[in-house]
Amino acid sequence: MRGTDMAxxxxxxxxxxxxxxxxxxxxxxxxxxxxxxxNPALLSNWELGQRVPTPEEVSNVLGALGVTGERKxxxxxxxxxxxxxxxxxxxxxxxxxxxxxxxAHERVATAVTVWAPLLIPDLLQVPDYARLVFGPDLRDKQxxxxxxxxxxxxNRILFGAGAVKAQMFIxxxxxxxxxxxxxxxxxxxxxxxxxxxxxxxxxxxxxxxxAVTEEAFSRYALKDTSDVVYCPHRAxxxxxxxxxxxxxxxxxxxxxxxxxxxxxSLARLSVVVDQLLKEVKAQRRATDAGLNxxxxxxxxxxxxxxxx
Numbered sequence: 001m002r003g004t005d006m007a008x009x010x011x012x013x014x015x016x017x018x019x020x021x022x023x024x025x026x027x028x029x030x031x032x033x034x035x036x037x038x039n040p041a042l043l044s045n046w047e048l049g050q051r052v053p054t055p056e057e058v059s060n061v062l063g064a065l066g067v068t069g070e071r072k073x074x075x076x077x078x079x080x081x082x083x084x085x086x087x088x089x090x091x092x093x094x095x096x097x098x099x100x101x102x103x104a105h106e107r108v109a110t111a112v113t114v115w116a117p118l119l120i121p122d123l124l125q126v127p128d129y130a131r132l133v134f135g136p137d138l139r140d141k142q143x144x145x146x147x148x149x150x151x152x153x154x155n156r157i158l159f160g161a162g163a164v165k166a167q168m169f170i171x172x173x174x175x176x177x178x179x180x181x182x183x184x185x186x187x188x189x190x191x192x193x194x195x196x197x198x199x200x201x202x203x204x205x206x207x208x209x210x211a212v213t214e215e216a217f218s219r220y221a222l223k224d225t226s227d228v229v230y231c232p233h234r235a236x237x238x239x240x241x242x243x244x245x246x247x248x249x250x251x252x253x254x255x256x257x258x259x260x261x262x263x264x265s266l267a268r269l270s271v272v273v274d275q276l277l278k279e280v281k282a283q284r285r286a287t288d289a290g291l292n293x294x295x296x297x298x299x300x301x302x303x304x305x306x307x308x
Contacts, residue, residue, distance in 0.1 A: 013101025
């Protein structure tokens, strides 16, 4: 029965969406329950993903909260078919349903393990780096600003009094891929370097990007259910549970064997920082020289105007 289903990724995402809508409308559970004739305890179970409301019940909640338009449409999309175990969310992390389901798992996670072979992990990105990641797909500056702000808001699970235990594996290629902006990558790698020495709940280890065949993933250890594995793709997010999620335990063991130790990772990051610093200084000298020629009207020399 829908009312007694165990929490699935989609049910947890639906619950988080209902909770956020209620809080934004400034409704308490008791007041909302009175308006729609539902026990507040049941409403709480819906928001936690422990019980699953029918689409009709979700519609009643949204009606009482005054939710309309696009937001109502994607919440109702979550409300249909929430009983399946694993789930694929079409759309990038900028898509509301995808993002809400993702943070719903991060909110209740007691520990997280991340493998990021090609990019710096979402939760460790500095704002400028996140802009480089999303920039090609989000031309709208306001939308890009919102997405970057949301990504920065997610990292609260790693910092502060409520920080969860985190194990971060970063692929070697992620340190080479700086989108042509060495200055941003310099800030990003310095941030990673600082984290290794400061965080008491997080380990950061570098590993060969070819250490395992699996692409990027995050595994969330949850209190209420078995682990959930999230696999991000360019235009989709896949949430795996049960046997599909359990198989990643072996992958994590292989990563742990192949990765550098935290101390070795710190030493490697120090080398990368030095290399990027030299690249940034060279780029600045070249830019300054070009500006000087432009201001003085000097023609570029043969050596400076040709490439190998």
